Amino acid sequence: DAKTTQPPSMDCAEGRAANLPCNHSTISGNEYVYWYRQIHSQGPQYIIHGLKNNETNEMASLIITEDRKSSTLILPHATLRDTAVYYCIAADDYKLSFGAGTTVTVRA
Amino acid sequence: DAMVIQNPRYQVTQFGKPVTLSCSQTLNHNVMYWYQQKSSQAPKLLFHYYDKDFNNEADTPDNFQSRRPNTSFCFLDIRSPGLGDAAMYLCATSRDTGAYEQYFGPGTRLTVT
Numbered sequence: 001d002a003k004t005t006q007p008p009s010m011d012c013a014e015g016r017a018a019n020l021p022c023n024h025s026t027i028s029g030n031e032y033v034y035w036y037r038q039i040h041s042q043g044p045q046y047i048i049h050g051l052k053n054n055e056t057n058e059m060a061s062l063i064i065t066e067d068r069k070s071s072t073l074i075l076p077h078a079t080l081r082d083t084a085v086y087y088c089i090a091a092d093d094y095k096l097s098f099g100a101g102t103t104v105t106v107r108a
Numbered sequence: 109d110a111m112v113i114q115n116p117r118y119q120v121t122q123f124g125k126p127v128t129l130s131c132s133q134t135l136n137h138n139v140m141y142w143y144q145q146k147s148s149q150a151p152k153l154l155f156h157y158y159d160k161d162f163n164n165e166a167d168t169p170d171n172f173q174s175r176r177p178n179t180s181f182c183f184l185d186i187r188s189p190g191l192g193d194a195a196m197y198l199c200a201t202s203r204d205t206g207a208y209e210q211y212f213g214p215g216t217r218l219t220v221t
Contacts, residue, residue, distance in 0.1 A: 032207045043112075043198050043212030044151060051207075087150070094139065094205040098150035 001097050002027040002090040009103040018075040020102055022088030025069040031092045033064060035073045037084040038101075044087065047073065078106045111135050112213035114199050120219045121189050129184040129216045131199030139205055140182040142174060143198040145215070151198055157182060158205055186218075194220045 005023040012018040024033065034049040048055055048062045050071075055062045061074040075082055087101040113132045121127040131140065139158050143151040155164045157176040171193070173185040186193055196217050200210040 034209075038151075041215075043200070043215050044210075046209040046211065049207065049209065092207070094141070094156065094202060094208075094210075095153060096151075096210065098152070100150060 001092070001095065002031055004088045004090055004099055006086070006088050006099065006102045008100065009105070011105050011107055012075075012078050014080060014106050014108050015077055018078040018082065018104060018106070020073040020075075020086050020088075020104065021070065022073070023070045024088070024090045027068050027090045028092065031090045033062065033068075033071050034087075034089040034091060034096065035060070035062065036087045036089065036096070036098075037082075038087070039081075039084040044098075047086075078104075080106050080108065082106050112199055112201055112211050114197075114213040114216050116216060117214060118217050118219070120221060121186075122221055123191065124188050127186050127189055127218065129186075129197050129199075129218070131182045131184070131213055132180050133182075133199075133201045133211075134180070135201055135203075135211060136179060137201035137203050137211075138179075139202045140176060141200040141202075141210065142172075142182070142184045143200065143212075145196040145198055147195070154184075156205075189218070189220045191220050194218055 035047040036044040038044045064071045085101040141156040142154045145151040154168045176182045196215045199213040202208040202210045
């Protein structure tokens with residue numbers, strides 16, 4: 001699976017959009033981009049995934065660049081409960097290789 | 109409604125004493141996974157079941173075994189826990205092994221004394 005690179009941490013203000021970047025420059029054509037998050041002491045939670053097109057669901061939007069070498073997860077209106085470690089994973093099957101992720105802290 | 113349930117949430121065992129962690133699901137998913145997450149690290153896949161077929165990851169120690177008696181339940185057995193096996197153990201499920209999201213349980217935190 002392709003390696004992903006994420007900033008180790010970021011802060012965002014409550015009520016504002018949070019934009020989380022991810023680089024996956026070696027992603028192959030059949031690898032999807034997945035986002036999961038893990039709130040402290042809980043199991044990871046699936047957020048969204050996509051292959052080429054931008055995706056949106058009730059939690060977030062996923063923007064994938066045309067060359068698929070990077071993507072951005074957008075939390076449209078961050079709340080304090082969105083404070084978590086966010087993992088960006090490139091995978092073509094069940095095997096999710098979690099990296100260090102981005103620790104997102106939402107501040108009031 | 110809980111979809112992936114893990115019991116107990118906290119387990120303490122003694123060095124070398126076998127321990128079993130359990131996971132159940134109400135999603136009727138084909139695939140069940142076990143991950144290990146040590147403190148301040150990312151989750152690491154140990155193995156998974158596709159229906160009754162067991163699939164071990166290459167670097168999973170022999171000390172870790174699993175059983176899946178039916179669709180709903182899956183167990184993680186640690187035959188001789190060492191201090192290095194102290195971790196959060198996460199169970200997850202997915203409908204299939206392709207590009208499907210995985211649903212994780214809350215985890216069982218194992219302490220080895």
